[in-house]
Amino acid sequence: MHKPCVLVFAGSDPSGGAGIAADIQAIAAQGAHALPVITAITVQDNDRVFAVHPVAIELILQQAQVLADKIPFKAIKIGIIASKVNAAALADWITSYKINHPQLPVILDPVLASGHGDALAIDDPLDAIAPLLSIATLITPNLPEATALCPKARSPLQQAQQLMERGATDVLIKGGHADGDSVTNSWFHQDQDKVRHSQWERLEGSFHGSGCTLAAAIAAQLASGKSMQLALDYAQAYCHQALEQAYSIAPGQQIPQRNLL
Numbered sequence: 001m002h003k004p005c006v007l008v009f010a011g012s013d014p015s016g017g018a019g020i021a022a023d024i025q026a027i028a029a030q031g032a033h034a035l036p037v038i039t040a041i042t043v044q045d046n047d048r049v050f051a052v053h054p055v056a057i058e059l060i061l062q063q064a065q066v067l068a069d070k071i072p073f074k075a076i077k078i079g080i081i082a083s084k085v086n087a088a089a090l091a092d093w094i095t096s097y098k099i100n101h102p103q104l105p106v107i108l109d110p111v112l113a114s115g116h117g118d119a120l121a122i123d124d125p126l127d128a129i130a131p132l133l134s135i136a137t138l139i140t141p142n143l144p145e146a147t148a149l150c151p152k153a154r155s156p157l158q159q160a161q162q163l164m165e166r167g168a169t170d171v172l173i174k175g176g177h178a179d180g181d182s183v184t185n186s187w188f189h190q191d192q193d194k195v196r197h198s199q200w201e202r203l204e205g206s207f208h209g210s211g212c213t214l215a216a217a218i219a220a221q222l223a224s225g226k227s228m229q230l231a232l233d234y235a236q237a238y239c240h241q242a243l244e245q246a247y248s249i250a251p252g253q254q255i256p257q258r259n260l261l
Contacts, residue, residue: 017046150163
């Protein structure tokens with residue numbers, strides 16, 4: 001039996017709720033295999049981030065190159081990188097790799113802060129994410145992240161257009177931070193006739209690592225050969241189910257139940 005692989009760049013979370021731990025579980029739940037490269041060591045619980053320590057870029061790239069030399073991967077998922085220098089070097093490495101793999105999808109979850117607003121980079125979070133925007137196939141910001149990335153845009157459509165002008169072919173703007181009984185996620189494609197909205201029941205409570213879960217699931221679905229539309233549909237349904245079955249490890253944010261059958 002062969003499983004498609006997803007190369008993952010993300011930070012560690014000692015609570016086990018977000019970051020690389022979430023990615024591994026979500027990717028496995030789609031029937032794929034994660035190749036996890038840790039980009040940062042974080043000090044956090046299921047609510048707050050107290051410190052972020054980027055891994056040396058030399059070590060990050062050594063790990064990635066060793067994997068690339070032997071193991072074929074069908075998608076790349078990027079979470080926090082934690083510094084602008086590391087992000088620029090990683091963007092260069094991915095750009096070089098894609099010369100021989102031009103169709104390889106790169107999914108960027110542009111995490112700028114924790115749910116409580118705690119920084120997830122040693123630099124300005126926008127500077128730390130900027131080098132990666134031009135190499136992403138799909139960018140998955142929530143509403144505050146889309147606003148921060150595109151401060152002059154007046155609507156989600158304008159935000160998506162600005163992000164696609166930087167290089168992405170697809171943008172999924174997640175509506176969890178809006179009000180209302182439902183959550184609307186909006187998918188924008190370079191083909192402006194292909195704008196789709198999907199609605200999901202708003203669940204009570206708050207969740208740790210929901211963005212990681214969704215982006216990783218999308219990457220795994222793409223690695224398995226799904227089209228972007230099907231990957232988004234399947235991954236969103238999986239993520240919603242994981243949130244419906246979320247569990248508690250302490251007061252505060254719940255942990256999505258990613259090990260679904």
